[in-house]
Amino acid sequence: MFNKLQNSGKDRLKVEMGKECKSLVFCLLTFTLLYAAFSPSYINPFDTWKQRLSNWNGGNQNSIVDRGIEEKDGQKFLLRRLVRGEDRIRLDSTGFSCNSDFHSEVCIADKPVIVDNNEQTIYVPSTETQAKHMVQPYALKDDPTAMKYVTPVKILHGNTHLPSCDFNHNVPAVVFSSGGFTGNIFHELNELIIPLFITCRHFGSNVRFVITDFKPWWVSKYNRILSRLSRFEVLNPAENGTAHCFPGAIVGLKYHDNLALNYSEIPGGYSMFDFKHFLRETYDLKHRDVPNTEKPVLILISRPNSRRFLNEREMKEMMKELGFQIIVATPNRMSNLDKFASLVNSCSVMVGAHGAGLANSVFLPSGAVMVQVVPLGLEWASTNYFGGPATEMEVKYLEYKITAEESSLSSTYGPDDPVIKDPESIFLKGYHVARDVYVHGQNLQINVTRFRETLVEAMKLLGRYEPLK
Known part of the structure; x- marks a missing residue:
């Protein structure tokens, strides 16, 4: 009986709404009253979405309102x-x-x-x-x-x-x-x-x-x-x-x-x-791909302390002879990441000894070449920290593994010492022992003639089959 009365009441109100709805405001108000009259009592049509949501801490004035x-x-x-x-x-x-x-x-x-x-x-x-x-x-x-x-x-x-x-x-x-x-x-x-x-x-x-x-x-x-x-x-x-x-x-x-x-x-x-x-x-970098410049730009990561290039000036002269524009990146220059990211993004080649500075390769454009100089005893770390990830970054990767004669450790320990002959035996003594020797304790005297061959290969990877003169 009550359901019939509900339906009868709804029908009558719909007829009245058709007669009386002279304006949109009146129609909306009438609909709301209809909804309130014939809806279950626990639903209040005047509740806002904020009131229907539970609020931590009883309506704290510092609350950031939920969105729903x-x-x-x-x-x-x-x-x-x-x-x-x-x-x-x-x-x-x-x-x-x-x-x-x-x-x-x-x-x-x-x-x-x-x-x-x-x-x-x-x-x-x-x-x-x-x-x-x-x-x-x-x-x-x-x-x-x-x-x-x-x-x-x-x-x-x-x-x-x-x-x-x-x-x-x-x-x-x-x-x-x-x-x-x-x-x-x-x-x-x-x-x-x-x-x-x-x-x-x-x-x-x-x-x-x-x-x-x-x-x-x-x-x-x-x-x-x-x-x-x-x-x-x-x-x-x-x-x-x-x-x-x-x-x-x-x-x-x-x-x-x-x-x-x-x-x-x-x-x-x-x-x-x-x-x-x-x-x-994020950094508004201009180059997705290697920029097409007359001379490819090479950025040289210059380390002031361990794993430092002892003949850096000679290396730069050789790079210029091959046709590269050279940018030398020192720690001071790398400190402002906003600016340095744009600088790296303008380069075609990055050269550096194994170390944190090579992580800036994430800003290199696709098709660029990273040349990692691998110090004595750091072959595994070089390949796993930078060599493997480079491919996923769409960066081409080359390694230059130094010889014992190119490491300062040769003069420090002598050519027949286990440090030179058997680095694995040093790592077996513990990471901290090996770190002090190979990470913190060596610098590099690069064989420029041999290293030139690696940079020629970098030129080829850039599509420059002959070094620029």
Whole structure:
């Protein structure tokens, strides 16, 4: 009987609406009253979307208003894409999951969390028994030296007392450390910038960075990249000791390999090609491909200390004779990344001894040539840190392996010493022993005649079959 009365009442009101709707405003108001009269009592048509959503902390005035249920569902989907297999099952069932491998640990919460900057603690509330996780959010956990400079973050997951929120946010937090080996561009790109791209790119800048072990100079150096991956100002827990509420969180960064992106393991399927395109857009780099200049530009990475070219002047003269324009890159010149990235992007060839400066090859245009001079004892490191990644960067790669006579170690130890004859035996004594000898303890006297052959090969790779005169 009541349903019949409802239907009868609806029919009569529809007739009246047809007669009385003289204006759009009147029609909309009448429709709203109709909806209110015949809808279940728990639905209030005058509720706004803000009122229908639960709000952390009872309507805190510092709250950043949510955009709606659809956005939360989208964020959950994007967070979920970062995990697979058992980790995804765990995330789906509990809202929290951690994955640990040889290099890093990454924990993900796809439900509301509280980040207490004062305590360096992240609360992930649930009805489960409380569990504690200690995470060092830096992608080199296998290196104890690096991890000395990375402060652990405590994650409390389960039924626990929660601090009050001082601020609410409508995007997930990404918590990572700028400690470790920052100050070395290879490590900055390898353990922070590329992992940030892998972890965050598919969020479309809708994340907020919480950076522990905060280094203002590092944030300033990479401001262009950080501001493209997140549209929000970074949070420094050391300065801002307040509690922040987020709809989800990522603690730590995904890592694949040295200067590498594994296409099949990245949400969205990004590759090194995509990362280089991202860098070109970020730094407004002009050249996607090697510039067509009368004389190809060669940038020589000049090291002031270990692995220094002792006859650099002679090398430059030979390079000019082959027809190269020469740019000498010193550490001072490389310090301003915004300017240096554009400079590298204008070059066709990069030459340098094994070392961090070669990581700037990420800014080379496609088709450029990297020539790595391989010091004695550093064959494995040279190939794995730079040789392998070069191909993925669409950079052509050549190695120049020095002879024992070209290393200063020959005069220091003598030609028959194990340092010269059997480097492997030195590495068996421990990495730090070998590092002091081969990384920090040798300089290079290049055989210019022999090295010339390698640069002629570089010319050929550029399509210059005969050296320019």
